[in-house]
Amino acid sequence: MKYSALLLLFFLSIGVCGQAIKLEGQVLTAQGQKALPYVNIGIRGKNVGTTTNAQGRFILVVPPENALDTLSFSAIGYQAHHMAIKQISPAKPMQVKLQEKAVSLKEVLVRSHKLKRKKLGVTGRLPLVWGSPENIENRDIYEFANLIRVKAKPSELVSAHFYLASTKLDSALFRINLYRVSDGLPGERLVEKSIVDRLSAKAGWVSIDLQPYALMLDEDFFLGIEYLPAEGADRLAVSLGAKLGGKAYSRKSSLGTWDTFNGASLSGYVEVWQ
Structure with a gap:
């Protein structure tokens, strides 16, 4: 009887551990x-x-x-x-x-020469779009990123630009993230500022004004666009433009692993003063 009870308890524990x-x-x-x-x-x-x-x-x-x-x-x-x-x-x-994080601001040296406005990243687009990666959790994000090379030049970020397309939504909520380069992939956040905006999802280029955030960087970084789907929304409703060549970086869940794909890159860039 004692062993039967222990055996029953064992199988019950297996059943509990096997449940989501x-x-x-x-x-x-x-x-x-x-x-x-x-x-x-x-x-x-x-x-x-x-x-x-x-x-x-x-x-x-x-x-x-x-x-x-x-x-x-x-x-x-x-x-x-x-x-x-x-x-x-x-x-x-x-x-x-x-708990709020104590943020120490990094000093960036601004040179005295006349600054030029430049576009850094992928400014073109071919007839190629990416849908969202498959994911089991409807509320979860998906995110794509581009490597932006500033070549150690102090850069004041003016705006970010992406190509979005949707046949189902007029607009969608996105967050712009700036990541440090870590072993060739997006690492920790470079900027502790929440840049969330509702963008038009009708096919075309969209722009996010970065000037209110006073962003100054002097190192290469990843520019990420993170889709924040509304509750009950079709996660395949929004696609992003791409261009053949280069390398793509994406992840399909919050705090998930970054995947890379050779042969295409996200149509996204930043405008900066250098």
Whole structure:
């Protein structure tokens, strides 16, 4: 009888471990407890993730094979927060509070010579578009990035430009990210400023004014465009323009791994003063 009970308990534990874990909750600021929208939530490097909505709320279904992993919360301007999934109770909504990050500004030397306005990146487009990568989580992001070479020249960022196309949406929400180059891939964020804008998705070039953010860089960086899909939206509703040649960088989930593709590059560039 004793062994039968132990055997039953063993099989029950296997059944529990084999179930997906549904987590939901809200992300708030630690100071003031205000809702934090568009926070990236995920298991780093595992392509399991989502984002908070405009009210800071989220739902994430964690596959059973990731039950022993760590869940990370990442928001621009805030310290990253990490939680062991096995210590989270799915029975009640989570409330995650993020601490503001102390940001030290890097000094960039501005030379006295007359500055020139330049376009850096991929300014052309061929009849080639990319749809979003396939993903199991409807609320999750997808993101593409271009390597921008400034060649150690102090550069004041004026604007960012991308080619978007959609037959279903008039507009969509995007976030512009600037990443440090790390082993040839996008690494940590270079700028702790939230650049979120609703852009027209009717086929054509779109522009994001970067001057209000006073961005000065003197190192090569990755320019990323991150699609923040609305709840219930078709994630294949928006495509981005591309050009043959070069290398493409993309990821299909929050805090997920970056993939590379040789032979095409994102139609995206920045205008700078150098």
